[in-house]
Amino acid sequence: MDRKSFLKAIGGGSLAMALAPNMMMAEELKMLDLKSANKLTILHTNDQHSRIEPFDASYTKxxxxxxFARRASLIQQIRSQENNVLLLDSGDIFQGTPYFNFFGGELEFKLMSMMKYDASTMGNHDFDNGLEGFLKVLPNAQFPFICSNYDFKNTILDGRTSPYKIFNKSGIKVGIFGVGIELDGLVGKKQYGETVYSNPIDVAQHYSNFLKNDQKCDLVICLSHIGYDYKDEPNKISDKILAASTENIDIILGGHTHTFLPEPQTFTNRQGKNVLVNQVGWAGLLLGRIDFYFDTNKNVKHISWNNQAIDSSIIA
Structure with a gap:
């Protein structure tokens, strides 16, 4: 499919099959009329790696x-059914196909904007064209980049990202911050320049406290590009360690390790409360979905989820 045809195709289509999410109960679940509950739907991706088109049918894997066109169709279908939707990404939008080599990320940002992404954080591959390359295509992204532990003060990206964002969805206040992996040794110094990295755990604790306690957010989300787990390096900071070492984070939406989780995993934070962690592989093969149901006091009373496969069952 050429670029013009693809841009035309992404605008329409419908979901071919009904969603059938797994269910879980929140702590102290009481009888709740789900029809009357205030529902928030969170959709998320990670490590898209410029995979604009489906993998070829001849691929063994x-x-x-x-x-992207199928994902756009699925998102459009969900938005037609739900009133309160947040669409988020956990970084590594760039690198992996000739689309990035030719357009430098412009196409990815334009298509994500067409899908109405609400926010993203940055992954290490989003530095591949350097800060200059990122800044060049940034005007095509009609959504903010949330980077809490990268300080761009002495770079050309100063003021171009945000350490956090707050969204209000029908009275539900959602606070979002983002943490990225250490760039030194992973990304060339020339690419990230004078970007200053800070420890994700310290930064996450600061912003989760700020969002939950000072800003009174009902839900706090961390967009993470630090990796789900490192079995060969058990002490390396990961989403699992981040969840256990902090307070006030409700959900960690991860990236970097290309981990295909069949469903969100539950971890206990240092206060003994549950934290959900999800990651949906790479290349846009899945769209993560988590639905939160709030009662009239804005307490989470029910959660459902579905990591939806993006395949030929979705008509684009």
Missing amino acids: NPNQGG
Whole structure:
């Protein structure tokens, strides 16, 4: 499919099959009329790696799976059914196909903007064209980049990202911050320049406290590009360690390790409360979905989820 045809195709289509999410109960679940509850739907991706089109049908792995047009169709279908939707990404939008080599991220940002992404954080591959390359295509992103532990003060990205954002969805206040992996040794110094990295755990604790206690957010989300787990390096900071070492984070939406989780995993934070952690692999093969149901006091009373495959069952 050429670029012009793809841009035309992404605007329409419908979901071919009904969603059938797994269910879980929140702490102290009481009888709740779900129809009367205030529902928030969170959709998320990570490590898209410029996979604009589906994998070719001839591929032995992931044949005819993925594709921005199918994802756009699924998102459009969900938005037609739900009133309160947040669409988020956890970084590594860039690098992996000739689309990035030719357009430098412009196409990815334009298509994500068409899908109405609400926010993203930055992954290490989003530095691949340097700060200059990122800044050049940034005007095509009609959504904010939330980077809490990267200080761009002495770079050309100063003032171009935000340490946090707060969204209000029908009275539900959602605070979002983002943490990225250490760049030194992973990204060339020339690419990240004078960007200053700070420890994700310290930064996460600061912003989760700020959002939950000072800003009175009902839900606090961390967009993470530090990786789900490192079995060979058990002490390396990961989403699992981040969840256990902090307070006031409700959800960690992860990236970097390309981990395909069948469902969100539950961890206990240092206060003994549950934290959900989810990651949906890479290349846009899945769209993560988590639905939160709030009672009239804005307490979470029910949660459902579905990591939806992006495949030929979705008509684009």
